[in-house]
Amino acid sequence: MIGLLDRLARPFLGLLDAENAHRLAVQGLKLVPRGPAPRDDPRLSVRVFGLNFPNPIGMAAGFDKHGEVPDALLRLGFGFVEVGTVTPRSQSGNPRPRLFRLPGDRGVINRLGFNSEGAQAVLSRLAARAGSGGLVGVNVGANKDSPDRIADYVSLIGTFAPVASYFTVNISSPNTPGLRDLQQGQLFDDLLARVVEARQRASRKAGLTPLLIKIAPDLTLNELDDVVGAARRRRVDGMIVGNTTITRPPGLKDQETAKESGGLSGRPLFALSTRMLAETYVRVEGAFPLVGAGGIDSGSAALAKIRAGAGLVQLYSSLVFHGLGLVGEIKAGLVKALAGGRRASLPDLVGVDAATMTAEKWPR
Numbered sequence: 189m190i191g192l193l194d195r196l197a198r199p200f201l202g203l204l205d206a207e208n209a210h211r212l213a214v215q216g217l218k219l220v221p222r223g224p225a226p227r228d229d230p231r232l233s234v235r236v237f238g239l240n241f242p243n244p245i246g247m248a249a250g251f252d253k254h255g256e257v258p259d260a261l262l263r264l265g266f267g268f269v270e271v272g273t274v275t276p277r278s279q280s281g282n283p284r285p286r287l288f289r290l291p292g293d294r295g296v297i298n299r300l301g302f303n304s305e306g307a308q309a310v311l312s313r314l315a316a317r318a319g320s321g322g323l324v325g326v327n328v329g330a331n332k333d334s335p336d337r338i339a340d341y342v343s344l345i346g347t348f349a350p351v352a353s354y355f356t357v358n359i360s361s362p363n364t365p366g367l368r369d370l371q372q373g374q375l376f377d378d379l380l381a382r383v384v385e386a387r388q389r390a391s392r393k394a395g396l397t398p399l400l401i402k403i404a405p406d407l408t409l410n411e412l413d414d415v416v417g418a419a420r421r422r423r424v425d426g427m428i429v430g431n432t433t434i435t436r437p438p439g440l441k442d443q444e445t446a447k448e449s450g451g452l453s454g455r456p457l458f459a460l461s462t463r464m465l466a467e468t469y470v471r472v473e474g475a476f477p478l479v480g481a482g483g484i485d486s487g488s489a490a491l492a493k494i495r496a497g498a499g500l501v502q503l504y505s506s507l508v509f510h511g512l513g514l515v516g517e518i519k520a521g522l523v524k525a526l527a528g529g530r531r532a533s534l535p536d537l538v539g540v541d542a543a544t545m546t547a548e549k550w551p552r
C-alpha cells in the first residue's frame with residue numbers, strides 16, 4: 189500500500205519545488221498507519237556502539253529535522269532514524285530557494301542553514317513517542333547567532349539525553365558560516381572535551397548515550413589525521429563520514445544548478461565520501477565504528493560503504509529520485525550478497541576493502 193502510494197506520488201512530487209515536495213512527503217508520512225516495523229532478515233541485524241540495529245540502513249539527518257515522523261520511517265524499513273539537525277532556539281535558516289535537485293546527476297544541493305523548530309518542539313515530540321521502541325538518534329547543531337557554539341551542543345546533549353538513542357554532533361554543515369572551523373585543532377579538542385563531559389553528566393539520569401561526530405568529506409588528509417587522533421583520545425563512540433561536500437566534481441551534467449552554493453549530496457558524492465570513509469577507517473584502527481553516508485542508492489553502493497569501513501550506513505538524497513521503496517531494495521541486495529558470498533555476516537565485511545581503496549588514485 190505504502191509502496192503504491194509512494195510510486196503514485198513521486199512523479200507529482202518531482203514537479204514541485206524541491207522544498208515543497210519535501211514538506212509534502214513529511215506530511216504524507218504522518219498518514220502511515222501505526223503498527224510495528226516489519227521484521228528484518230536476521231542476517232541484517234548488527235550490534236554497533238552497544239545498540240542492536242535490526243538492519244544497518246539509517247535515515248540520514250536533514251529529512252526529519254523536527255522529529256515529526258521517526259516512527260513512520262522505522263515502519264517503512266529503516267533500521268534507525270536520525271532526527272535533526274536541531275538547534276537550541278528555533279531559527280528559520282537561509283532564504284528560499286535553498287534546496288535544488290540535479291536530476292541528470294542524481295544529486296541534490298542544499299543551503300538550508302539549519303532551519304529548526306528548536307529544541308523544545310522536537311523534545312516534546314520525541315518525549316511523546318518514548319517507549320515506542322526503535323532507534324532514533326538526535327543530531328545537534330549550533331544556532332547561527334550563538335555567542336558560544338560549543339555551549340549549544342552541550343545544552344542540547346543535556347536536553348535530549350532522556351530520549352536520544354545516540355547523539356550526532358554536527359560540525360560539518362557547510363551552510364552555517366564558520367561552523368566547520370570546529371573540526372580544527374584546539375577548537376575541535378575543546379568541543380570534544382565539553383560534549384563528552386556533557387554526555388557523562390547526562391548519563392546519571394539517562395544512562396550513557398553513544399556520542400558520534402559527523403565530519404565533512406572535504407577535510408584534507410592531514411586534518412583527518414588530527415580529527416581522528418583527537419576523537420580517539422577523547423573516546424568518542426563513533427564518527428559519521430560524512431556530510432555534504434562544497435566541492436563540485438568535474439563532469440556534472442546539471443551545470444547551471446551545480447553553480448548554486450551549498451552542500452552537494454547524492455550520487456556525485458559517492459566516490460569522495462567512500463574514499464574518506466576508507467581513509468578514516470584505516471586511521472581509526474578499530475577504536476570505534478563508523479557510519480557511512482554519501483550517495484548510497486543501491487544494495488551494491490551500501491555494500492561498498494560497508495567494505496570501505498562502515499558498520500552502519502545512512503542515506504537521504506537517493507530517496508528523492510527512487511522513493512522509499514529503495515530501502516527494501518537495498519536490504520534485499522545486502523541479504524543476497526551475504527547469501528552468495530564467502531563471508532557469513534555483515535560485521536565480517538566491514539573494512540575489507542579499506543586498505544586497497546586508500547592506495548588507489550584520489551577520486552575526482
Ligand SMILES: Cc1cc2nc3c(=O)[nH]c(=O)nc-3n(C[C@H](O)[C@H](O)[C@H](O)COP(=O)(O)O)c2cc1C
Pocket residue numbers: 248249250251253272273287296298300302327358361402430431432453454455457481482483484502503504505506
Ligand atoms: C536536503 C538536505 C538536508 C540535510 N540536512 C542535514 C542536517 O540538518 N544535518 C546533517 O547533519 N546533515 C544534513 N544533510 C546531510 C545528510 O545527512 C547526508 O550526510 C548527506 O546528504 C549525504 O548522504 P546522501 O548522499 O545519501 O544524501 C542534509 C542533506 C540534504 C540533502
